[in-house]
Amino acid sequence: MKIISADQVDSLLDFPMLIDELARAFSGGVRAPVRHHHTVERPKGADSTMLLMPAWSDFAQDGFEGDGFMGVKIVTVSPDNNLVGKPAVMGVYLLSDGKTGEPLALIDGQKLTLWRTAAASALAGRYLARQGAASMAMIGAGKLAPYLIRAHAAVHPIRQVTLWNRNAENAEKLAMELAGEAFEVTVSEDRAAAIADADIVSAATITSQPLIEGAWLSPGTHLDLVGAFTPQLRESDDEAVRRSTLFVDTFGGALKEGGDIVQPLEAGLIDRSDVVADLAMLCKGEHAGRSDPDEITLFKSTGASLEDFAAGCLVWQRLAKPTG
Template identity: 35%
Template sequence: MSLICIDAAQVRSTLSPAACIAVVRKAMIALSRGQAQQPLRSILDLDGGDLLGLMPGRLGEDCFGAKLISVYPHNAERGQPSHQGLVALFDRASGAPLAVVDAQAITALRTAAASAVATDALARQDAQVLALLGYGEQAETHLIALAQVRRLREVRIWGRSRDKAEAFIGRMRLQVALAPLALRYCDSVAAAVDAADMVCTLTHASEPILEGTMLAPGCHVNLVGSGRPGPVEVDSALVCRARFFADHRESVLKQGAEFLRAKAAGLVDDSHVLGEIGQVLAADLPGRVAADDITVYKSLGSIVQDLAAARYVYRRLAGLDSSR
């Protein structure tokens, strides 16, 4: 076997948002049914808030590998991606490496796809108004992915720089599939989420930017920006108010910053994490039970999502059956 190196352009041209949503959905069900292995990620903290993460895992009987990724939150100020690295896939029969895949492209697509999967499972069917807190790469992929699962009418954008937020809106208006949408900038988080049906937090905030009192009944929230203990994007009131679901329960119990802060304050215990989104998708656990429920999906990032997306791309480019 020869090792294939797959760059970001190949990932983007091969893995459509719809395809990524489909493979991530299957991967999250597999994880919750014990058909995948996912140890807690290892994090090496670097100076200035930067970090290196290592995420090994196994998906099904024939797919295993790992992601090695650097996270540099301040790269956006330099016009560079905040997440950079690689996903390595190995052959189960021989242990030989099959492919090295650009992790920045995989991460951007699969993170948004996972939020779309969670939104489809937890948001109200009539949800139409989306608030994006943040205007980086994840905001772009999230807008495109969520438009796959809900008929969006209005999208509100908040960010600390109005110029950058409006530049983001200008770029997104060029997307043909999004042309009918009303895209507008909001000068405060409260204005952005006021009566919103869905909210995605996509920032590098270290302290809460979103408060539970700001949300209307029935709202669904994807917590995405914080991927380790410490930085939080929302306050404990929001955590307490919500039906709270994890991508991977063990990971959130040990590394989910917003949950851990609420727990440390004595406001919740481990039972507040009701379960995993894969359980909801498989109909093994109820998600939203009432129209007025506030629902939260905590996304830490699952290696099974990376492996599923990378395997799909590899098999397509290698000319193999992509249906597995």
């Protein structure tokens, strides 16, 4: 069994290839049950959460060739880890042979998650962002932010990226990290102006108070909401939801876990029918995505085991058969 490090994941993946791989996975050929949540109670301090995210090749699908793969991501969330200088989220991905179950690789889970999450947002943006989108606002400057920016830039001709973060120093550090990219990067303290001027607004934060107000959105904006991964968290306000056509990565995840969708549903602001499509429907051509240049679109991502599976398989295939 191979051990594949975070650095190796970075060296083996690129966004154009991964985005296309996710599109194929969402179009069919993968079985991906809803992820398992387990609370690990602690006598002292905050409880931990264990997440199990399985997926496997769908051998029942007509035309499936080869033995395929099986995989599972094991993630733990331990809020008290910051007290000992460790990330709150830990994870590994176990990829196995689809026929024998033989373990093939143990892949760094944190890095795989960054890549697949950003690629899923960019895949959605392929259908939902305005053609020729050239400007982007990134709300949040955490580890996911540079991946989201590069992923969207792999799909659209992004020329200008504006960063906003509660801690401006962290935004400045991200701007330095992105220096030399094919787009100009600036840091702004004016969140409303950054959002109003952007074709694509991506947010990756852990906030319970919305940071994106619908009044700031210009016609044709695409909202990419990646943070706020529990029902209690939320990145967009009611007006942003009301003005937008709503899309999700998976109905099973976003309608139960994504606060940007769950809270408006519970408040009666929207109905279930207002969430018009998920990524599978977009990839299969069952929904066309954006219908008008002035339409405001909102994509809510909560993550799916299918995404990890597609990314893990691609990592293994690139490792086994490196390309030029």
